[in-house]
Amino acid sequence: MPPVDLNTSVPHSARIYDYLLGGKDNFEADRQAAAAIVESSPSLPISMRANRQYMARVAHYLAAERGIRQFLDIGTGLPTSPNLHEVVQKVDPTTKIVYVDNDPIVLVHARALLTSAPEGATAYLDADLRNVEQILSSPEVKLNIDPTRPVSISLIAVLQFITDENEAHQILDGLLAPFPAGSTLSISTVTAHNPQAVAAAASYRARGIPAKERTDAEVTDLFRGLDLLDPGVVLVNRWRPDTDPVDDAHVQMSGGVAVKNAA
Numbered sequence: 418m419p420p421v422d423l424n425t426s427v428p429h430s431a432r433i434y435d436y437l438l439g440g441k442d443n444f445e446a447d448r449q450a451a452a453a454i455v456e457s458s459p460s461l462p463i464s465m466r467a468n469r470q471y472m473a474r475v476a477h478y479l480a481a482e483r484g485i486r487q488f489l490d491i492g493t494g495l496p497t498s499p500n501l502h503e504v505v506q507k508v509d510p511t512t513k514i515v516y517v518d519n520d521p522i523v524l525v526h527a528r529a530l531l532t533s534a535p536e537g538a539t540a541y542l543d544a545d546l547r548n549v550e551q552i553l554s555s556p557e558v559k560l561n562i563d564p565t566r567p568v569s570i571s572l573i574a575v576l577q578f579i580t581d582e583n584e585a586h587q588i589l590d591g592l593l594a595p596f597p598a599g600s601t602l603s604i605s606t607v608t609a610h611n612p613q614a615v616a617a618a619a620s621y622r623a624r625g626i627p628a629k630e631r632t633d634a635e636v637t638d639l640f641r642g643l644d645l646l647d648p649g650v651v652l653v654n655r656w657r658p659d660t661d662p663v664d665d666a667h668v669q670m671s672g673g674v675a676v677k678n679a680a
Contacts, residue, residue, distance in 0.1 A: 424521070430578065430626050431520040435495045437462045438469070442495050442522055450624050458617035460667040465574075467663045468605055468670045469497060471653035472573045475603045475674055476501050478657065480508035483676075485569045485601065487562050491517040491546050491592075492575025496529040501571070502539045510534035513561040517552055519545040546575060547584070549591035567599035574670065576639070577607040577618065580629040589639060598679040604639055605653050605672030606631055614669035636671050643675035 428450035436443040436451045443451075455461050479485040486509060490501050493516040502514040516530050516539065527541040540557040552558060562568055570592050579585045593602060607614050609630040621628035631639075636650045648656065650673040654663040 428624055428626070429520060429522070430621070431494050431518070432522055434465060434574070435497070437465050438497055440495060440497065442526065453624075454617055454620040457620050458613040458669070460613050461617055461669060463663065463667040464614075464669040467654045467668050468574055470660070471605055471656055471670070471672065472501065472571070472603075473499050473504050474657055474659060475571070476504040476569075477508065479569045479601055479603070479674070480505040480512060483567075483599075483601065485567055486512045487566065488512065488514045488569045488571065489517070489552075489558065489562060489592075490514060490571045490573070491552070492572055493518040493523060493530065493541075494520070494574070495523055496526055500530065502530070502533060502537075506534040506537050510536040513538045513540075515540045515542060515557050515561050517542045517544050517546070519543060546572070546579070546588060549588055553592070553595060564595050565597060567601070568596050569601045569603065570596075571603040573603065573605050573672075575606075576604060577628050577630070578626070580627050582635070582638075585639060586641070590642075593643075593677055596677065598677055600677045601674060602640065602643060602677070603672070603674045604636065605670045606636060606639075608633070608652065608669060608671040609635075610671070611666075611669045617669060631671075633671060636673065640673060640675040642677075644678055645673055645675045649673055 425444040428446045432443040432447035433451045505512045524543050533539040542557040544551050607630045609632045618628040618630045633650050652668045653670045654668045
């Protein structure tokens with residue numbers, strides 16, 4: 418893997434996320450930014466953990482209950498167990514996963530993501546969410562994702578960095594277009610219904626990181642043309658919880674899961 422410029426003097430959203438989850442793949446600029454963000458949004462670490470748990474519940478549901486055996490995870494972030502492939506390959510070791518991210522530090526740690534059950538596969542693609550054509554035409558996707566079978570596309574804690582709604586819809590429409598009925602879309606993003614979430618988004622913007630909070634109606638609209646599964650768009654801690662619930666006041670992300678059906 419060639420050398421990568423991490424630009425460690427500038428805070429990065431993935432490294433801030435890593436630090437707030439208790440990780441070690443971050444730098445002083447990230448820690449300083451995290452401290453300032455948490456000052457205005459003290460529940461953010463709790464919310465991030467709730468979001469991680471949401472990802473795991475969604476992935477398990479899609480693998481165990483809907484039989485999805487191929488996953489395209491965009492905006493992967495730094496490896497934090499349980500990773501998506503660990504969840505779904507526990508259900509079926511033959512499952513294939515393609516991780517996509519454009520963060521240099523994720524690229525450095527990509528090998529940690531590429532651990533797979535021998536019966537299945539994981540791949541990592543260095544690409545920008547906005548470049549849908551590059552993602553779908555990549556060797557990693559073409560080798561591991563069968564376009565004739567349903568695929569799960571997940572965008573967990575990433576769409577808040579796409580601040581234009583038209584662009585967000587174009588991305589989602591483009592990602593789903595090649596895949597058949599039965600494919601799914603999973604989203605979590607910053608909610609506009611929590612004052613701390615609004616403050617955190619403002620703090621990100623103040624540090625040069627684009628961020629947008631969305632109302633439930635705006636998040637629901639991201640699923641237009643799809644069949645939104647129960648319980649619809651909710652705070653991530655309320656999506657089919659299987660453990661003691663996190664207090665809503667601490668949760669700054671909302672999301673949902675939808676299915677593509679035949680036209």
